[in-house]
Amino acid sequence: MPLVSTNRLHKFFGTNHVLRGIKLDVEEGEVVTIVGRSGSGKSTLLRTLNGLESIDDGVIEVDGATLEVDRADASALRNLRQKVGMVFQQFNLFPHLSAGQNVMLAPQVVKRTPKKEAEEIARRMLERVGLAEKFDAFPDQLSGGQQQRVAIARALAMSPRVLLCDEITSALDPELVNEVLGVVRQLAGEGMTLIMVTHEMRFAREVSDKLVFMHEGKIHESGHPQAMFAKPATAEFASFIGSLN
Amino acid sequence: MAYHFDFTFVPDYAGMLAQGVAYTLGLTVVGGTLGILIGIGGAVSRTWNVRPFGPLYGYYVELFRNTPFLVQLFLIFFGLPSLGIKLAEWQAAILAMVLNLGAYSTEIIRAGLQATPRGQVEAADSLAFTRWQVFLHVMLRPALRKVWPALSSQVVITMLGSSVCSQISAEELTFVANFIQSRNFRAFETYFLTTAMYFGLALLVRQAMHAIGRHLIVRRPSR
Amino acid sequence: MMTFSLWDIVRNLLIGGALTLLLSLVAFALGGATGLLVLFARIGKWRAPRALAQMHIELFQGTPLLLQLFTLFFGLSLFGLDVPAWLAAGLGLTLFTSAFLAEIWRGCVEAVPRGQWEASACLAMTYWEQMRHVILPQAMRLSIAPTVGFAVQVVKGTAVTSIIGFAELTKTGSMIANATFQPFLVYSLVALGYFILCYPLSRYAQALERSFHAAR
Ligand SMILES: Nc1ncnc2c1ncn2[C@@H]1O[C@H](COP(=O)(O)OP(=O)(O)OP(=O)(O)O)[C@@H](O)[C@H]1O
Numbered sequence A: 001m002p003l004v005s006t007n008r009l010h011k012f013f014g015t016n017h018v019l020r021g022i023k024l025d026v027e028e029g030e031v032v033t034i035v036g037r038s039g040s041g042k043s044t045l046l047r048t049l050n051g052l053e054s055i056d057d058g059v060i061e062v063d064g065a066t067l068e069v070d071r072a073d074a075s076a077l078r079n080l081r082q083k084v085g086m087v088f089q090q091f092n093l094f095p096h097l098s099a100g101q102n103v104m105l106a107p108q109v110v111k112r113t114p115k116k117e118a119e120e121i122a123r124r125m126l127e128r129v130g131l132a133e134k135f136d137a138f139p140d141q142l143s144g145g146q147q148q149r150v151a152i153a154r155a156l157a158m159s160p161r162v163l164l165c166d167e168i169t170s171a172l173d174p175e176l177v178n179e180v181l182g183v184v185r186q187l188a189g190e191g192m193t194l195i196m197v198t199h200e201m202r203f204a205r206e207v208s209d210k211l212v213f214m215h216e217g218k219i220h221e222s223g224h225p226q227a228m229f230a231k232p233a234t235a236e237f238a239s240f241i242g243s244l245n
Numbered sequence B: 001m002a003y004h005f006d007f008t009f010v011p012d013y014a015g016m017l018a019q020g021v022a023y024t025l026g027l028t029v030v031g032g033t034l035g036i037l038i039g040i041g042g043a044v045s046r047t048w049n050v051r052p053f054g055p056l057y058g059y060y061v062e063l064f065r066n067t068p069f070l071v072q073l074f075l076i077f078f079g080l081p082s083l084g085i086k087l088a089e090w091q092a093a094i095l096a097m098v099l100n101l102g103a104y105s106t107e108i109i110r111a112g113l114q115a116t117p118r119g120q121v122e123a124a125d126s127l128a129f130t131r132w133q134v135f136l137h138v139m140l141r142p143a144l145r146k147v148w149p150a151l152s153s154q155v156v157i158t159m160l161g162s163s164v165c166s167q168i169s170a171e172e173l174t175f176v177a178n179f180i181q182s183r184n185f186r187a188f189e190t191y192f193l194t195t196a197m198y199f200g201l202a203l204l205v206r207q208a209m210h211a212i213g214r215h216l217i218v219r220r221p222s223r
Numbered sequence C: 001m002m003t004f005s006l007w008d009i010v011r012n013l014l015i016g017g018a019l020t021l022l023l024s025l026v027a028f029a030l031g032g033a034t035g036l037l038v039l040f041a042r043i044g045k046w047r048a049p050r051a052l053a054q055m056h057i058e059l060f061q062g063t064p065l066l067l068q069l070f071t072l073f074f075g076l077s078l079f080g081l082d083v084p085a086w087l088a089a090g091l092g093l094t095l096f097t098s099a100f101l102a103e104i105w106r107g108c109v110e111a112v113p114r115g116q117w118e119a120s121a122c123l124a125m126t127y128w129e130q131m132r133h134v135i136l137p138q139a140m141r142l143s144i145a146p147t148v149g150f151a152v153q154v155v156k157g158t159a160v161t162s163i164i165g166f167a168e169l170t171k172t173g174s175m176i177a178n179a180t181f182q183p184f185l186v187y188s189l190v191a192l193g194y195f196i197l198c199y200p201l202s203r204y205a206q207a208l209e210r211s212f213h214a215a216r
């Protein structure tokens, strides 16, 4: 049984039919990379997976928690979101909290973890992303790469079953990209289930078990990245690769 | 608890109410126009520290923004005669409104002027505009455009504040309401109705300011 | 006829000034508390409270304070309540203050970037958890300067309650001016009293505003 599975997923923004019947299965421990042109619906797909965007048809199932149209009540959503972590392009750290507090907040508030224990978790998670010494630093005292790593630690502190990453290196200066990719690579190595959108094709080829090419709201082509790059099955994917270099 | 609301007095006093509305609107139009003009003068003097106006405007702004309009009104109407300056009610009311709004609009417009990028001025300088044209089209218009919503709100606030001019017997809308309720003993209905009329006036003034803003300010200078 | 020394005038004005200060504090505290309720109704998910809150805000921002006081004063007396001036003044100013503060604070809540809502939602926080731990702390920092700035408006607003007979600074001033036939002197002193209360607040608000922008 897949850890994440969506079926017949449809999403409209007004009359704009953005997701047109997405069927996607992600196994436990799998690293899936979604690529495609701007506006093809990559972010929207990712955001439906934790209920940031409502869906207009279909179902989403994550580790037994289901989300259906019209039946997204608050507790189902809360249940789902505890299993799905997310990291954003713009970091979105809480500016009024230190790095450590950013990581501690959700375990304390949502899971009612005692403060001491939450602090231990936070220290462990910050260590995992290589920022153990930045526990007391505030977001505006950190570089972009460091902020993004804190954001990853913050998501990990909730022990999600799957982590969603939407272009998490796109807002970074080039010299800071690698420190973040390094953390992601390490997570993949540890067996974390990852679904990410990225423009770092070399990285995607290296770490992904599965590549998904989205085109006009559909999964146009998917498979093993090496194989897909070696021999694109569709003209659209071939031209997409072509446009990359 | 068997109170019956009675608005039957309205037709008898419709003419008076209309006069009150006209008076209030008159105060607002004159006060608004002159107040904004003073504000422009003040903002310019303050921004470029034109002596002696800049510092003087500074005192004026702080004095008028940190004291109640009602006290300003009393000082002008009741206080100035001791200095030999005797003003009619309507003159005192208008003077108080102009000075009050002038102080606020000075600060509002100044903020707009400060937000105008210097590069624009230099660009215009190099296009050989006269200084006056540069000021008007490159500094003032964009500044006013930027702060017009804030200025509009201030005009509405000033209009609503003018209701205390009834206290010096300026015959504006609240004065009329006071008069009516002293005759018909229907104080609640009278004040309720008058409050509703002010609400309508506020909408009207806001719309008017919006329209003025569109026509005078937003249109780009023709080149 | 009584004669007034300057000290007599000042002493009486000081008593009026104390009442002005007291009324300002009460209106600001109660208005702040009420304003918080209005704020939550205004930005909440439920339609009816949202509409009510918006009506409250537009009504009290869109009509003169003086008429709010009159309507309240005479409206309450319709219920057979004999409303003392201090009560009408306190109640009226509280409602007035609540509307303005709710609107100021709404602006601050909405100025918190959407990403903050999304990030906290992704961490499975409920609406109130997001509010309490993520949104309000940030909105609060934004709101300090405009809130202090509005306190000046509250102090000045108290002058209007003199018209319904509350013996604060302006009313005291009017009575003394009538008794002493020295309106210029007395009203100047009254204005000075308000200035002493308001000017430090204004400066403080400006300083907060500046330090906030500098910190960004
Ligand atoms: N909140 C929204 N409201 C309306 N339309 C939206 C919204 N978010 C996305 N869209 C539209 O949905 C479509 C898909 O957007 P999406 O952000 O999913 O694309 P994307 O593949 O992530 O693109 P990019 O590579 O630029 O990030 C676009 O046409 C976009 O304009």
Ligand SMILES: [Mg+2]
Pocket: A042, A043, A044
């Ligand atoms: Mg995107």
